[in-house]
Amino acid sequence: MSEPSGGDAEEKDIRSQELIAVLAASRQLYKDLVACAGGFCWETDAGGAFTFIDGSERLGYPPLALLGRDAKSVFGLDAETAALTFQAKSPLEQADVWLTHGEGRLVCLQLSARPLHDPAGNWRGARGMGFDVTLEREQAEALADAHAKLERQARSDPLTGLANRRAFMDTVTARLAHVARSGRPSALLYIDLDHFKAVNDHYGHAAGDAILLAVGDILRRSLRASDLAARLGGDEFAVWLEDADGAGATRMAQRLIEQASALRVAIGGGADKVGLSIGIAVAGGREAPQDLLARADAALYRAKNRGRGKPALVTASDARPLRHV
Numbered sequence: 001m002s003e004p005s006g007g008d009a010e011e012k013d014i015r016s017q018e019l020i021a022v023l024a025a026s027r028q029l030y031k032d033l034v035a036c037a038g039g040f041c042w043e044t045d046a047g048g049a050f051t052f053i054d055g056s057e058r059l060g061y062p063p064l065a066l067l068g069r070d071a072k073s074v075f076g077l078d079a080e081t082a083a084l085t086f087q088a089k090s091p092l093e094q095a096d097v098w099l100t101h102g103e104g105r106l107v108c109l110q111l112s113a114r115p116l117h118d119p120a121g122n123w124r125g126a127r128g129m130g131f132d133v134t135l136e137r138e139q140a141e142a143l144a145d146a147h148a149k150l151e152r153q154a155r156s157d158p159l160t161g162l163a164n165r166r167a168f169m170d171t172v173t174a175r176l177a178h179v180a181r182s183g184r185p186s187a188l189l190y191i192d193l194d195h196f197k198a199v200n201d202h203y204g205h206a207a208g209d210a211i212l213l214a215v216g217d218i219l220r221r222s223l224r225a226s227d228l229a230a231r232l233g234g235d236e237f238a239v240w241l242e243d244a245d246g247a248g249a250t251r252m253a254q255r256l257i258e259q260a261s262a263l264r265v266a267i268g269g270g271a272d273k274v275g276l277s278i279g280i281a282v283a284g285g286r287e288a289p290q291d292l293l294a295r296a297d298a299a300l301y302r303a304k305n306r307g308r309g310k311p312a313l314v315t316a317s318d319a320r321p322l323r324h325v
Contacts, residue, residue, distance in 0.1 A: 179284065186244055
């Protein structure tokens, strides 16, 4: 076989130099695009150490400072997160990862990665790109917190912190559907404060608010996690008792009345007692929440007529309620 002529060798050398120049330009273009996008790119070996990284300054590290260092330990990642990102063995698309910035603070990066393989198909590391989305995520979290706070405010009583009427009725609607499916009874207590108007008028709203807060505390301390207490408005409260029949609901109502019997308003040397009257309705089948509340309201009217400070139970077969006064 003849040796290549001098002209062929020179042409081959020129082509090699052109190819090197094209590759260099391509890599520079890639780096420029990453820089313009405000991100960084990297490659790691099978041990997780950086073999190439560009844009490390955005993570608080000087250029080349991360070469040869382990991504897992540098960024404070757990083994699972490191395996999915900087040691990816399968493609990763825009995953949010919180890691430690060179200044010690946490930052959120949106990472994409691809696994690298040698000519034989053996995995040899990963390559990827990341963008700092900390500000966006913190703003989104703050917005979500604000929405959650507004939702809580919209569904809670501002004075006592208990559920408000809207939240209570929504919950009762869902619980009644469960009662209809399971056949297990639950109960609703309708609670009214005895002599509250007189106390509020005589001693003022501050004293009245103190009584309402005390009743809210009694309800919170007395109920189970599966129960729900609400302030419906004014001096009226309601309680949903999960998995409670008439006897169990009556026992709970009597307990609440006893705990509230110590409530007094003492101002200017005098003392006035405030107590509870409670109406009870047991839900055992398909029933609209408004109808259940109306039955409990009728029971409360009956309790008031019996002398106040007592519980009363109205069954589904009883007459339609009269509004209590």
